Every structure is written in structure tokens, then in C-alpha cells.
Amino acid sequence: MKEMMVILVSAILVNNFVLAxxxxxxxxxxxxxxxxxxxxxxxxxxxxxxxxTAATYPIQKGILERFGLEYLxxxxxxxxxxxxxxxxxxxxxxxxxxxxxxxxxxxxxITTNCCVLGVTILNITKQYTFAQSMVNSVGAGLGFMLxxxxxxxxxxxxxxxxxxxxxxxxxxxxxxxxxxxxxSFMGFTGVVEGLFH
Amino acid sequence: MKKIRVLLNGLIRENPVLVLVLGTCPTLATSTSVxxxxxxxxxATFVLxxxxxxxxxxxxxxxxxxxxxxxxxxxxxxxxxxxxxxxAFVxxxxxxxxxxxxxIVVNCIIxxxxxxxxxxxxxxxxxxxxxxxxxGFTLTxxxxxxxxxxxxxxxxxxxxxxxxIQPMSIVTLAPGGFFVFGCLVALVxxxxxxxxxxxxxxxxxxxxxxxxxxxxxxxxxxx
Numbered sequence: 001m002k003e004m005m006v007i008l009v010s011a012i013l014v015n016n017f018v019l020a021x022x023x024x025x026x027x028x029x030x031x032x033x034x035x036x037x038x039x040x041x042x043x044x045x046x047x048x049x050x051x052x053t054a055a056t057y058p059i060q061k062g063i064l065e066r067f068g069l070e071y072l073x074x075x076x077x078x079x080x081x082x083x084x085x086x087x088x089x090x091x092x093x094x095x096x097x098x099x100x101x102x103x104x105x106x107x108x109x110i111t112t113n114c115c116v117l118g119v120t121i122l123n124i125t126k127q128y129t130f131a132q133s134m135v136n137s138v139g140a141g142l143g144f145m146l147x148x149x150x151x152x153x154x155x156x157x158x159x160x161x162x163x164x165x166x167x168x169x170x171x172x173x174x175x176x177x178x179x180x181x182x183x184s185f186m187g188f189t190g191v192v193e194g195l196f197h
Numbered sequence: 198m199k200k201i202r203v204l205l206n207g208l209i210r211e212n213p214v215l216v217l218v219l220g221t222c223p224t225l226a227t228s229t230s231v232x233x234x235x236x237x238x239x240x241a242t243f244v245l246x247x248x249x250x251x252x253x254x255x256x257x258x259x260x261x262x263x264x265x266x267x268x269x270x271x272x273x274x275x276x277x278x279x280x281x282x283x284x285a286f287v288x289x290x291x292x293x294x295x296x297x298x299x300x301i302v303v304n305c306i307i308x309x310x311x312x313x314x315x316x317x318x319x320x321x322x323x324x325x326x327x328x329x330x331x332x333g334f335t336l337t338x339x340x341x342x343x344x345x346x347x348x349x350x351x352x353x354x355x356x357x358x359x360x361x362i363q364p365m366s367i368v369t370l371a372p373g374g375f376f377v378f379g380c381l382v383a384l385v386x387x388x389x390x391x392x393x394x395x396x397x398x399x400x401x402x403x404x405x406x407x408x409x410x411x412x413x414x415x416x417x418x419x420x
Contacts, residue, residue: 023300182375
């Protein structure tokens with residue numbers, strides 16, 4: 001149990017996917033202007049990350065490792081994720097139209113999102129068990145959500161300002177704001193040791 | 198003449214990182230030291246060249262509806278080749294790049310070029326475009342990693358440059374990556390006075406957030 005908590009807290013705060021590992025920067029910069037779209041995107045990412053881990057982990061252990069095909073990992077994982085996203089989209093459209101309406105537009109974007117492929121590969125390289133992998137994926141998704149929500153708040157303040165130097169308007173000032181948010185996340189560095197040891 | 202223009206396009210006018218703002222994740226993550234950054238850049242260049250050539254050859258065979266999955270399989274194949282080559286011949290680089298090596302598959306530059314250029318142009322042009330874009334990516338990574346390594350660890354390509362002053366190690370950590378990248382984009386804005394970004398449509402076809410950013414209608418990416 002303690003081990004699970006360590007994995008969860010470090011995935012959310014210490015090894016935050018966006019601000020410490022640089023995975024999923026495109027949606028972080030592209031979809032963080034409004035709080036609702038930031039939330040919608042993060043919920044969809046968390047959901048797909050958990051689903052992708054649940055699908056790829058058994059494939060890696062049961063098929064690729066059993067038959068010595070580990071070198072096919074990248075190709076197999078990306079195809080499984082792409083098919084899975086398509087499947088989830090179709091199922092939601094048919095059976096849960098309300099959820100589809102709020103998450104639908106974000107789903108196709110997630111196939112080429114590096115954090116989903118990243119988390120599935122990381123779970124394998126870190127040699128987590130199935131339960132640990134699931135906790136790590138959900139934690140990574142929640143960390144993504146935390147970063148998106150905080151940053152959308154910061155960003156709305158930045159955009160309201162009219163004192164930004166001309167050349168820094170737009171992307172450059174957004175990146176510098178992200179840098180400052182990232183500094184604040186560095187404060188969590190020792191938090192896991194402090195809480196659980 | 199036209200061929201040279203295609204090749205040089207990716208280096209400056211349509212620099213994939215600083216102008217099109219694609220492939221930000223590996224740029225930020227691997228630019229902590231010059232060796233890693235150049236290794237990453239060359240690996241991505243190889244994948245770009247290979248996938249552009251193959252996709253350009255397949256463009257008449259692949260049906261329109263399934264083109265994206267086909268492109269991804271081609272790209273993933275080249276990424277697997279590159280990572281096996283690196284693992285066999287340059288193991289230190291292989292372990293330093295770690296997870297970012299398989300993640301070349303989802304690098305927006307490669308899928309973006311496949312979609313925007315290779316699926317519409319002949320093989321030779323696509324190959325030149327792949328080399329140009331790849332070198333543009335490598336050049337940007339080289340610049341950014343030089344800045345970060347010199348300020349952040351006081352070395353360049355592993356050679357010690359100065360002693361006595363404590364290097365600002367935060368520049369090699371995550372916040373420094375965002376900061377240096379922001380300053381470089383601002384520099385490009387200042388040099389070109391914003392002309393380059395506005396004049397051309399940013400590569401929305403290859404951008405994973407295109408559907409929600411609404412930038413395409415305005416002809417400019419908001420990211």
C-alpha cells in the first residue's frame with residue numbers, strides 16, 4: 001500500500017509528466033487557454049492513459065516477451081493506442097453521447113500525444129507490476145491535469161496583461177510562464193521521502 | 198534552384214522548432230547537453246529522411262482514409278531501426294536518450310512533414326525536405342543545448358570551459374528548458390519582426406491540438 005502511495009505521489013508531483021519530464025508539451029501549450037478545455041483534455045488523457053496501460057501491459061508480458069519480440073514494442077504499442085482511441089471514440093459516440101460531446105474532440109488528438117506512449121513504455125522499463133503500472137498511469141494523468149489547470153490560471157493572467165514586450169507576446173511569454181510554474185514544482189523534490197520514510 | 202530551396206526551407210524559413218513550433222517535447226528534454234541533443238537531432242533526421250522517402254513512394258497506393266495509421270507504421274519502423282542501431286553501436290547515447298528515442302514516433306515534425314509534404318510531392322523533393330527539416334531540427338537543438346550546457350554545467354561537448362564560477366545548474370533542469378526556449382523564440386520574433394510566423398500557415402495539419410485551437414482559420418497557430 002505504501003509503495004502504491006509512493007508511486008502515485010511521485011507521478012503526480014515529483015516526476016510531473018509535463019513540468020519535469022517534458023511529455024505532452026503540445027496540448028499543454030495548445031489547449032491550456034481556457035479552464036474547461038484544459039479540464040476536458042486532461043480527463044481524456046487520464047482515461048486513455050489508464051486504458052492504454054491496461055491494454056499494452058498484457059500484450060508486452062504475454063506476447064512480446066514470451067516470443068522474444070521485444071524489439072516490436074514501439075510499433076505494437078503505437079498501433080494498439082491508435083486502435084484503442086478509435087474504439088473508445090466509437091463506443092462513446094454510440095452509448096454515452098453526453099460524455100462523447102464533452103470529450104469527443106480531444107480523443108483523436110491523443111493518439112499522437114507523447115505522454116500516452118511515454119507512460120506505457122515507462123511502465124515496462126521501470127519493471128512495474130500490473131497494479132503498479134495502473135497506479136502510475138492514473139497518477140501521471142492526474143499530474144497532467146494539475147499542471148494544465150494551474151497553467152490555465154497563470155495563462156489567463158498573462159494574457160490580460162498589456163505590458164509584455166512586443167517580441168515576447170504569444171508563445172515566448174507562455175514558455176517563460178511555464179518555466180516559473182516548473183520552478184514551483186521543483187519544490188516537491190523531497191516530498192516523497194519526507195512523507196513516507 | 199528549386200531543389201536547393203526545398204532543402205534550405207527547413208533550415209531557416211520554416212525551421213520546424215522555432216517557426217513551426219513542432220516537436221517541442223524532445224527539444225526541451227534532450228537539450229541538456231550538446232552530445233545528447235545532436236544525437237537526438239541526427240536520429241530524428243534519419244527517421245525523417247527514411248519515412249519521407251517511403252511515404253512519398255507509397256502515396257498513390259495508400260487509400261486516403263487509412264493514411265495516418267500507415268504513416269505511423271512506416272515511421273515506427275524507422276524509429277525501431279534507429280534505436281537498434283544506436284543500442285548496438287552507441288550504447289551511451291542510447292541510454293542517455295532513454296524514453297525519448299521511441300517517442301520519436303509521436304514527434305509532430307515527422308508526422309507533420311509526412312502529411313504536409315511527402316504525401317504530395319515526388320520522392321527526390323521529399324528526401325531533400327526530410328534532410329532540410331532534420332538539419333533544421335538538429336541545428337536548433339545544437340544552439341539550445343550549447344546555451345544550456347555552457348550556462349548550466351560550465352562545459353561544452355564535455356570540455357570544461359570555466360572554473361571558479363558556480364554554473365547555474367537550474368538551466369539544465371526543467372525550468373531552464375522552458376526559459377531558454379522562450380527566449381530563443383522571442384529572438385526569432387525580433388529578428389524576423391514577426392513576419393515569418395504570420396506570412397505562412399503554421400503546420401496545423403501535423404499539430405495534435407489543431408482541432409481545439411481554432412488557429413487554422415486565422416492562418417496562425419495560437420500555441
